[in-house]
Amino acid sequence: MSHKWLLEPCFAIDEESRLLAREHQAQLTKPPGSLGILEGLAIRLAGMQHVVQPSAQRVWITVFAGDHGVAAEGVSAFPQVVTGEMVRNFANGGAAISVLARSLGAMLEVVNLGTVNDPGELPGVRRAIIAPQTHNFCEREAMSVAQLDAALRAGADSAAAAQAAGAHLFIGGEMGIANTTSAAALACALLGESPVMLAGAGTGLDAAGIQHKASVIERALALYPGDDDALAWLARVGGFEIAALAGAYIAAAQMGTPVLIDGFITTAAALAAVRIQPACREWMFFAHRSRERGHARLLAALEADPLIDLGLRLGEGSGAATAVPLIRLACELHGRMATFAQAGVSGA
Amino acid sequence: MSHKWLLEPCFAIDEESRLLAREHQAQLTKPPGSLGILEGLAIRLAGMQHVVQPSAQRVWITVFAGDHGVAAEGVSAFPQVVTGEMVRNFANGGAAISVLARSLGAMLEVVNLGTVNDPGELPGVRRAIIAPQTHNFCEREAMSVAQLDAALRAGADSAAAAQAAGAHLFIGGEMGIANTTSAAALACALLGESPVMLAGAGTGLDAAGIQHKASVIERALALYPGDDDALAWLARVGGFEIAALAGAYIAAAQMGTPVLIDGFITTAAALAAVRIQPACREWMFFAHRSRERGHARLLAALEADPLIDLGLRLGEGSGAATAVPLIRLACELHGRMATFAQAGVSGA
Numbered sequence: 175m176s177h178k179w180l181l182e183p184c185f186a187i188d189e190e191s192r193l194l195a196r197e198h199q200a201q202l203t204k205p206p207g208s209l210g211i212l213e214g215l216a217i218r219l220a221g222m223q224h225v226v227q228p229s230a231q232r233v234w235i236t237v238f239a240g241d242h243g244v245a246a247e248g249v250s251a252f253p254q255v256v257t258g259e260m261v262r263n264f265a266n267g268g269a270a271i272s273v274l275a276r277s278l279g280a281m282l283e284v285v286n287l288g289t290v291n292d293p294g295e296l297p298g299v300r301r302a303i304i305a306p307q308t309h310n311f312c313e314r315e316a317m318s319v320a321q322l323d324a325a326l327r328a329g330a331d332s333a334a335a336a337q338a339a340g341a342h343l344f345i346g347g348e349m350g351i352a353n354t355t356s357a358a359a360l361a362c363a364l365l366g367e368s369p370v371m372l373a374g375a376g377t378g379l380d381a382a383g384i385q386h387k388a389s390v391i392e393r394a395l396a397l398y399p400g401d402d403d404a405l406a407w408l409a410r411v412g413g414f415e416i417a418a419l420a421g422a423y424i425a426a427a428q429m430g431t432p433v434l435i436d437g438f439i440t441t442a443a444a445l446a447a448v449r450i451q452p453a454c455r456e457w458m459f460f461a462h463r464s465r466e467r468g469h470a471r472l473l474a475a476l477e478a479d480p481l482i483d484l485g486l487r488l489g490e491g492s493g494a495a496t497a498v499p500l501i502r503l504a505c506e507l508h509g510r511m512a513t514f515a516q517a518g519v520s521g522a
Numbered sequence: 523m524s525h526k527w528l529l530e531p532c533f534a535i536d537e538e539s540r541l542l543a544r545e546h547q548a549q550l551t552k553p554p555g556s557l558g559i560l561e562g563l564a565i566r567l568a569g570m571q572h573v574v575q576p577s578a579q580r581v582w583i584t585v586f587a588g589d590h591g592v593a594a595e596g597v598s599a600f601p602q603v604v605t606g607e608m609v610r611n612f613a614n615g616g617a618a619i620s621v622l623a624r625s626l627g628a629m630l631e632v633v634n635l636g637t638v639n640d641p642g643e644l645p646g647v648r649r650a651i652i653a654p655q656t657h658n659f660c661e662r663e664a665m666s667v668a669q670l671d672a673a674l675r676a677g678a679d680s681a682a683a684a685q686a687a688g689a690h691l692f693i694g695g696e697m698g699i700a701n702t703t704s705a706a707a708l709a710c711a712l713l714g715e716s717p718v719m720l721a722g723a724g725t726g727l728d729a730a731g732i733q734h735k736a737s738v739i740e741r742a743l744a745l746y747p748g749d750d751d752a753l754a755w756l757a758r759v760g761g762f763e764i765a766a767l768a769g770a771y772i773a774a775a776q777m778g779t780p781v782l783i784d785g786f787i788t789t790a791a792a793l794a795a796v797r798i799q800p801a802c803r804e805w806m807f808f809a810h811r812s813r814e815r816g817h818a819r820l821l822a823a824l825e826a827d828p829l830i831d832l833g834l835r836l837g838e839g840s841g842a843a844t845a846v847p848l849i850r851l852a853c854e855l856h857g858r859m860a861t862f863a864q865a866g867v868s869g870a
Contacts (some may be wrong), residue, residue, distance in 0.1 A: 175695065203608070203611055203616060203617055203618075204618055204836050205599070205600075205724075205725035205726050205835070205836065206726060207726075207835075207838075208725070208834065208835045208836035209618070209833070209834060209836055209840075210813060210832045210833025210834045211832040211833050212832060212834070212844070221794060224676075236857075238627065244824065245840065251553070252553075252868065252869075252870050253868050255868055256867060256868050257864070259866060259867040259868060260551070260864070260867060262866070263551055263860060263865040263867055266860065267860075268551060268859060268860025268864060268865045269551055269552075269859065269860070269865075270550075270557070270855055270859055272551055273854055273858045273859050274851060274855070275853070276854075276858075277854045285800070305727035312569070329533075331564070365573045366689060374771050375557070376553075377870065378553050378554065378870055379554075387804050405857050438579070465558060480829075481832070482829075483831065484558045484559040484560060484829070484848070485558025485559050486556065486557060486558045486560070487553070487556045487558070488552050488556035488557055489551065489554075489556075492557075495851075496560070496848065496851055497846070498846070499847030499851070500832070502828070503622060503625060503843075503844055503847070506621055506622070506624075506625045507621050507622070508616055510621045511613075511616060511617065511618055511626075512614065512616025512617070513613060516616060517610070517611040517616045517617075518607060518608040518609060518610070519604060519611055520601050520603055520607060521600075522599045522600050522725065522726055
């Protein structure tokens, strides 16, 4: 295996910057603690960025797209052709994540890891084609070790591009019909949880559809009893885009770029990343609580407390992008409010 | 009484725009409903603004400041002089709401309704002085009918200024040492609730301080048994800034400007406004769940489900300002995403 890079250490958090940022917060003209979670956001970012006044202005978003052989089992409300169609929609600026990236002034990259309906060369889309789709993971491993390696490295390449662009924050998004099935299978394997607990509606299954989806996952899990090796499970039931996300999260943490995790699928990838390289957990912020059924369980496993809870379940990194302004405002408040001394305001 | 204007009808919601906006949402390239609460935000705003594509770009913030005679009872962790000092801090751009308004590109007005420590004329501060402070409401009514009228009208003046500036959204904020005591007293009176249930830490009281605060409210409530008239209670235990907020909310709804309610104090004012003019409820969005103890009860009484829950308890309108980007992104997504037909994406 050529996955050794995954075990390289993560970038160091600067405890002194974190401490100084905490002291600075305590001097701002407001009741102590009254900015709640926003205070801690700025303080954590200070430690990551090795500065007292952190920033979240430059945001990098990569949407990884890939198709899933397990779509053949009828586990999605949408046809498989949509993955490639949506890659084109990303490129044309019409998808939710395209609109959000424009509104935020964020850098948006799309990485096509392989779609059955291939949209070809498109502006803003990096082609890193591994195969038209993964294998149907009910029947055999979703991908080979070499394919897993390629997906992980594609993710790391995006993290490197984000760092080269000076990104303060890395967001990974995903597109791939049937990928909530893949993410739920991965989550079940890593958490020892039953598919009926983690399989959800995805893009819009009804109760019978969800039950069928759980049974599909059950079949896959039964192929590999008694083993929770995260890399092995990424190959067995993962998707190219899910493996790429895991690779991106680990690489970003190694390079010192904070990551903002989106919803159910990206959190499954984040859990795999943390199982592979536990130190990357410290570099993760969690954006939102998805309405997708299994997300709460994944968040609990990662001891994650997301910023927003708006009933989102769209994917593409859209929930993470939606939370970006909150992190930016946390930094602005931290950096621009007057202290009691500066403003001549009396203390408690 | 010259409060007749409060009972004038509110602006009409345009049901056709709302319906067309709902139909438009259903055609966007995403699983139906997957943008959760953001979808409903855009649809509600469409009805209010009488357009299919609403906007939240132009945001108006008024911070109403006023001092409270009840501060003499020792109910705040901060000295009364801070109200005037903070008015100066607003004007100088160092307060949380100043930073947020700049970051959002929002219009910020400060209205000084009367502070014991008078900061005088300041840029960006409108003087609408009613008195240096309210009376100590444990001893007598906080304000006269004429003073209440002046406060309500000061609020309506700000709503009119917001409308004249073409604001898509009106935010009211407040500053006034001891005003969580006033707001809690008002909430107890309107809800028939016990002070120990609604009195909270405010700017940082300990348990004994909160108990004392509750006993102060208890004394005031005992002066006026068996009556829940909202206008009367605004005069009895309100603050100039709280009455101004209520006046602003009603006037904004009458003029057709949606309002975004902040935290505990503004929600108490919103409840008073709704009791006076029930139709204004439809024009209210609720920004956040404050950590201040009584807020949850007030939100429940108004059947309000706020957008964010970040442990904020700063006031000044800061929680509402923090939520503005979410409403803006809801509008951007609604207005700029491609439809399935436009993007050539297959349906479910």
